[in-house]
């Protein structure tokens with residue numbers, strides 16, 4: 223008898239970001255097709271995809287126009303590098319399209335395949351830039367607790383989550399993690415949000431004093447933190463820290479991998495939170511996840527010295543075989559065009575109040591200590607005691623239980639470290655689907671509550 227897909231998965235696949243031993247016991251969930259905001263497993267059961275995959279399928283599933291563009295590009299010109307000044311039309315058109323979207327004047331775009339490799343390139347770019355302007359000691363990178371910037375050797379070190387560090391032998395010597403801007407968890411008893419922001423600002427000043435401004439290149443920051451727990455910056459946070467960064471010539475690297483292209487109610491998260499980024503990283507919704515592609519926006523003030531320094535070396539010695547892959551670029555261009563033609567930014571902003579109101583109602587649920595969100599992204603933090611904010615023992619895996627119960631109900635949500643249930647549906651979601659999502663999420667929470 224032929225082995226089942228489940229058996230072959232257990233025999234041959236190495237699953238990323240997975241409880242490997244738990245997976246060996248429970249086996250895989252196998253997805254087979256998708257349409258709009260719905261996905262279907264290999265038994266034909268329908269689920270509302272409340273996480274847009276991994277915060278990425280903005281335009282929803284089964285978009286034939288993107289499939290057509292990919293097939294056409296594969297037939298016309300399947301691959302050509304951007305190395306050594308060679309170019310291809312989709313990459314040129316994507317860079318020009320991004321120049322219309324991205325709020326960094328005169329930016330140039332360096333393409334990659336994932337958010338991780340793009341942020342890795344950012345680490346190299348900021349160091350290259352400071353080297354080029356005669357400040358080679360500016361190498362250290364500031365990040366924050368709960369940050370998620372990727373999993374390469376450099377970006378895993380920036381990520382502020384222990385599971386991404388333990389056992390990997392990362393070099394943490396040039397990374398400094400600041401306190402997570404998570405007021406619900408990091409705020410002290412009696413501390414106001416404004417007081418918390420002031421404390422974070424002072425911490426930044428002290429770290430710069432201690433490490434030396436001459437040794438610090440950049441602060442990496444997501445406008446709102448996604449994988450670290452859907453953590454919204456407290457009011458006034460970026461206003462407080464940006465002047466400190468600017469005064470010390472520390473670049474603000476805006477990691478928009480989750481936020482870009484409409485997630486927070488504006489095209490970019492930096493616009494929602496008044497950030498003034500030096501550079502920006504994009505991935506995920508750039509292609510609505512139809513193909514892997516990422517982009518780094520490099521401003522002229524960095525590009526010009528980098529160009530000069532690269533001239534002295536002979537080449538700018540960074541790039542991937544697939545930087546500017548024509549199929550990925552063609553799909554990304556069409557994805558952005560479809561977002562424009564269908565008014566997706568306006569749609570997402572218009573759905574946000576309905577979505578947030580529906581999720582806010584779940585804040586009253588007995589398991590939910592804190593409910594937060596903006597635009598079309600939200601998180602529910604589960605607690606054992608609402609008054610004391612006491613968490614459940616990690617071994618109880620409460621958020622995983624809720625995510626599993628939601629699957630039973632036909633809804634995909636994601637369990638994050640710290641017992642947070644994340645919700646981040648495709649941006650095409652409509653009002654009745656939002657009601658369906660909230661209803662299924664409530665039933666998932668109820669199921670777990672009833673089992674306690």
Ligand SMILES: Cc1ncc(COP(=O)(O)O)c(C=O)c1O
Pocket residue numbers: 276335336337338339341370371372373444448449477478479480505506
């Ligand atoms: C904010 C942020 N940055 C970077 C990454 C890494 O992107 P990738 O998984 O494509 O490497 C992620 C992934 O979730 C992310 O959320």
